[in-house]
């Protein structure tokens with residue numbers, strides 16, 4: 001185990017026939033149904049979808065916090081049966097220990113695993129350096145900005161050397177400027193560490209800018225409506241967001257999500273504007289287009 005991953009990409013996520021229903025006092029709530037996805041080793045994949053469609057449910061199941069009602073989740077062929085240091089998770093809410101310094105927060109998982117002090121200090125410092133946080137290692141979370149807290153959260157999730165990083169709207173609470181910086185930092189760390197990333201976001205621009213592929217979910221109960229490859233060259237600059245290729249992807253994704261949001265509300269739409277896009281629909285036809 002190492003805080004800085006090896007040169008070979010790892011973290012092949014495969015989800016087959018996944019469904020999850022919550023038991024409530026009013027009966028079963030079907031959150032996600034019949035979902036298949038995969039993330040290749042070293043790939044950056046995002047999930048977008050209308051509000052309440054089951055994105056967090058799905059990600060929490062991949063993390064091992066929730067058990068599927070049906071189906072299987074594997075990482076590098078091993079079945080997910082509970083949380084593991086091999087799958088790092090970052091939440092929208094900052095989940096740092098307020099009584100620990102930045103470095104102690106990052107070291108926490110390593111300490112729990114019995115790594116000697118000098119080794120874990122070195123690992124934490126290396127990762128904090130990658131995230132531009134070396135000057136803040138002795139600070140307590142309350143002294144940090146939202147962007148810094150979330151950077152520490154990402155570093156902490158990476159410290160135990162996971163194969164997979166799962167992020168649930170990690171930048172949702174940040175202002176637009178900080179968000180852009182965070183996207184750049186996350187991209188740099190992902191490329192450096194060569195792990196797989198599964199990233200949930202409401203922000204379509206963010207999903208396209210960061211990802212190799214984007215899955216779009218249907219309204220609840222969520223399933224995969226479409227899979228959209230993002231063929232934009234890397235490294236990507238912010239200016240790519242003005243390109244016709246980016247704008248076409250954006251238009252397509254917006255149409256898909258709008259269609260689902262309206263379906264959830266019982267509405268209809270006419271102007272899909274998706275012609276010419278390489279969108280693979282997963283059994284949910286876009287009647288107006290196809």
Ligand SMILES: Nc1ncnc2c1ncn2[C@@H]1O[C@H](COP(=O)(O)OP(=O)(O)OP(=O)(O)O)[C@@H](O)[C@H]1O
Pocket residue numbers: 022023024029030031049050051052053054055056057058220
């Ligand atoms: N613990 C729970 N018990 C019962 N129902 C739940 C529970 N957690 C979530 N749900 C329901 O399951 C559905 C999916 O919720 P989930 O939070 O996964 O969606 P989401 O896509 O992440 O939503 P958002 O876009 O608001 O983040 C919703 O209808 C939600 O109300």
Ligand SMILES: [Mg+2]
Pocket residue numbers: 055056057
């Ligand atoms: Mg959510």
